[in-house]
């Protein structure tokens with residue numbers, strides 16, 4: 001079997017899971033690593049504790065490899081929102097963001113602007129269909145703008161932003177801050193186009209919570225003040241007292257305290273798994289599965305709010321049925337896990353999504369259509 005086949009096989013054969021955009025059930029390798037590290041930390045050998053203590057650096061190395069960045073640019077964070085806080089609370093000037101962004105961007109920017117007492121201003125945009133296109137950014141640009149904060153893949157519609165094109169319209173002097181929660185590990189893109197990239201391991205990477213990370217480029221570190229810099233954010237080696245060392249010159253400055261080594265171990269193993277399988281191959285398989293979901297929706301006359309071109313989407317399909325609550329109930333009854341929110345039902349597929357899962361979706365939608373038709 002190829003590494004990619006091994007990766008697909010690691011998803012197991014329990015069908016019905018189409019909720020990867022909310023939570024990714026832990027991979028077998030991640031579970032094994034957790035047990036191993038917990039055992040090592042449960043013993044009395046300092047060398048074993050030190051071994052697990054290395055997981056932090058190993059995780060940063062793995063994330064850096066996948067991002068095409070240097071290890072000293074990458075930090076571990078308790079969550080991706082912590083990473084965005086590190087970036088946005090240290091910025092000044094005007095930052096563009098879409099009103100419909102996941103609150104990790106919108107709320108954090110709002111809070112950072114309030115805390116800044118006028119030094120940071122949010123410029124909200126509400127682009128058509130929530131899509132942060134280069135044109136939507138150009139329309140909001142002026143000399144005051146210092147950064148754009150944007151999701152690589154929109155959590156509701158699944159729209160995938162074009163990082164290279166956004167970089168081009170921003171030019172070399174403004175920061176591109178990217179929330180890659182819905183793309184890292186499953187979308188092969190030029191992450192180096194961004195100055196700050198945040199993500200986590202508990203959805204598409206199957207690594208569980210506590211696995212946030214953030215990368216800060218040289219340009220980002222020149223422009224962002226490390227205001228939330230803590231005891232691990234200094235250039236000092238080891239423990240210090242009777243002094244208050246300056247923030248480190250590398251990305252460490254954007255950390256507060258030491259990471260959880262078990263979470264770091266989970267992240268490292270999960271990142272290496274996708275690296276071995278190949279992100280491009282994973283992306284291709286997901287595109288195929290998502291294409292099938294769109295075909296199922298079309299066949300049953302359910303409106304699809306997500307982009308249809310595979311270049312503009314990743315693993316998320318947003319369905320807009322006439323009676324969303326009714327469809328959501330039908331899916332629950334059929335054992336199909338999705339996210340139902342407001343008028344939309346969000347379906348998300350991974351590389352391990354099998355034909356049986358898609359058949360269950362198809363059958364549940366067919367039953368929903370029959371009932372709606374009969375009742376209506």
Ligand SMILES: Cc1ncc(COP(=O)(O)O)c(C=O)c1O
Nearest residue numbers: 079080081102104155179181200
């Ligand atoms: C786009 C996006 N950003 C951020 C988050 C929150 O991430 P975290 O829990 O790591 O702060 C989510 C969670 O669903 C998300 O979809």
